[in-house]
Amino acid sequence: MTDLGKKVIYQIYPKSFYDSNNDGVGDIPGIIQKIDYIKKLHVDMIWFNPFFVSPQKDNGYDIADYYRIDPRFGTMADFETLVTKLKEIGVGVMLDMVFNHCSTENAWFQKALAGDKKYQKFFYLRKGKADGSLPNNWQSKFGGPAWAKFGDTDYYYLHLYDPSQADLDWHNPEVRQEVFKVINFWRSKGVQGFRFDVINVTGKANKLVDSTDPVEEKSLYTDTPVVHKYLKEMNAASFGQDPDSVTVGEMSSTTIPNSIEYSKPSEHELSMVFTFHHLKVDYDHGNKWSKVPFDFMKLKQLFTDWQEKMDQGGGWNALFWNNHDQPWALSRFGDTGKYRIKSAQMLATALHLMRGTPYIYMGEELGMIDPDYSSMDSYVDVESKNAFKEMTAKGMSPDQAFEIIKTKSRDNSRVPMHWDSSKYAGFSTVKPWLMPTHQDQINVQDELDHGQIFNYYQRLIQLRKTERLVSDGHIKMFLKDDPEVFAYQRYLDDSNERLLVFANFYSRHHLLAIPDEFQDKPCQLLISNDQREISTVPAELEMNPYEAFAIKL
Numbered sequence: 124m125t126d127l128g129k130k131v132i133y134q135i136y137p138k139s140f141y142d143s144n145n146d147g148v149g150d151i152p153g154i155i156q157k158i159d160y161i162k163k164l165h166v167d168m169i170w171f172n173p174f175f176v177s178p179q180k181d182n183g184y185d186i187a188d189y190y191r192i193d194p195r196f197g198t199m200a201d202f203e204t205l206v207t208k209l210k211e212i213g214v215g216v217m218l219d220m221v222f223n224h225c226s227t228e229n230a231w232f233q234k235a236l237a238g239d240k241k242y243q244k245f246f247y248l249r250k251g252k253a254d255g256s257l258p259n260n261w262q263s264k265f266g267g268p269a270w271a272k273f274g275d276t277d278y279y280y281l282h283l284y285d286p287s288q289a290d291l292d293w294h295n296p297e298v299r300q301e302v303f304k305v306i307n308f309w310r311s312k313g314v315q316g317f318r319f320d321v322i323n324v325t326g327k328a329n330k331l332v333d334s335t336d337p338v339e340e341k342s343l344y345t346d347t348p349v350v351h352k353y354l355k356e357m358n359a360a361s362f363g364q365d366p367d368s369v370t371v372g373e374m375s376s377t378t379i380p381n382s383i384e385y386s387k388p389s390e391h392e393l394s395m396v397f398t399f400h401h402l403k404v405d406y407d408h409g410n411k412w413s414k415v416p417f418d419f420m421k422l423k424q425l426f427t428d429w430q431e432k433m434d435q436g437g438g439w440n441a442l443f444w445n446n447h448d449q450p451w452a453l454s455r456f457g458d459t460g461k462y463r464i465k466s467a468q469m470l471a472t473a474l475h476l477m478r479g480t481p482y483i484y485m486g487e488e489l490g491m492i493d494p495d496y497s498s499m500d501s502y503v504d505v506e507s508k509n510a511f512k513e514m515t516a517k518g519m520s521p522d523q524a525f526e527i528i529k530t531k532s533r534d535n536s537r538v539p540m541h542w543d544s545s546k547y548a549g550f551s552t553v554k555p556w557l558m559p560t561h562q563d564q565i566n567v568q569d570e571l572d573h574g575q576i577f578n579y580y581q582r583l584i585q586l587r588k589t590e591r592l593v594s595d596g597h598i599k600m601f602l603k604d605d606p607e608v609f610a611y612q613r614y615l616d617d618s619n620e621r622l623l624v625f626a627n628f629y630s631r632h633h634l635l636a637i638p639d640e641f642q643d644k645p646c647q648l649l650i651s652n653d654q655r656e657i658s659t660v661p662a663e664l665e666m667n668p669y670e671a672f673a674i675k676l
Contacts, residue, residue: 128594151197217316
């Protein structure tokens, strides 16, 4: 794919973007009605979370029919109109492909249940052990064992996620052919972008052995060598035939060497990878369901490792703070009160000027923050409900457990888009599937009228499109020991120009010592979220709370 470094991708969670038919759920016609807003974003492509036929046990990541649009979101004709309308404004479509598992309501699983031997080979069906226990001791990522009874047979089927999501057996070439057929069907509809859900857990061994501990367990099915073989085969049989395709793999608990191989152009696998290590720096000893301040030095170290090593190895990162599975970054790493605007701009600067392809999650450009719910009844997400039960079952008080859910729930970012300040945030005229909060102070109408975050994002997007240091440059971090400021330089092989980026992650003033090599050099300010004036690099400078700026030497 050419020019990945110049592209910016926007993510839309269709269920929460805009409700056109007033049933409380966002839909495809609703997205079409907001084309004018999408045009203002100046993005290159939109990644849509799944809107295929699904019982919605895991918000559409349990697909019952890969070839049909779920009626709750619209029709195939609506989808075709959407592709056309987006193409008219120069925006491509990226669809979410969920191929590690399918819904137990999918015809493949239903035929397997009915005794069809061909389709029984599509799944990991195993008998229990001689002592009557489950086939192995693996745990589902949503809690409980990873095995469920296969109808009224002696077999169990594997589900690494919800019991309604049966893992597909990629060892079976027929499964892989079916997967390629799905991709090619959507390519025939004009789709050039594909995101592959948890694609690096498809490489389980044929023999599914017991694990010795949770960490070792992940290694039994994550990032195994065969995943590279599957991806090369998928690339050659489908999107690899399109020189303009853009693909991203969601990589669960992956490593840098694997990610280089997944995304290095010469490997012919994927364009880039989503990795999540940087969004676990506010987990207490790896436990998501905890409430601790984020570890800034760890965040810096992770960005340093992933950015520098992916650059050295020729891999490519997807850059993101937010998505539909994460609470809002502004609530985690910024300030939702006095410095909401400043810290939103700071986080955007730190991320968008790094090496990779930035993703903006809908509402991020408004500075959206976690909703202010007062009880568990407001949450819908299966993972959050399970976690609340588990925490309280282990003796935590309901109030304590609720505080943790408030900071970590996937529903935080799934709230309806705030279009205006009305009761349902201009998303719908009826009560939405999930309630908005804070729309009185954060919404599209106000932001476009007099806000400062949307326009700042536009400036960052413009820099990526026009400044080679941003789109093509190498990256190297500096001030690595500074406890409050994140700083890096971008540079090119064929030029002496440098781009220096500084971001203060705290609400305090901070005195910065600039490395000798940059001192006294003339510079040009490219972007700043403050009133910074600078034409020569000083030996030291004081940064304001949540200040961020970039200078070109």
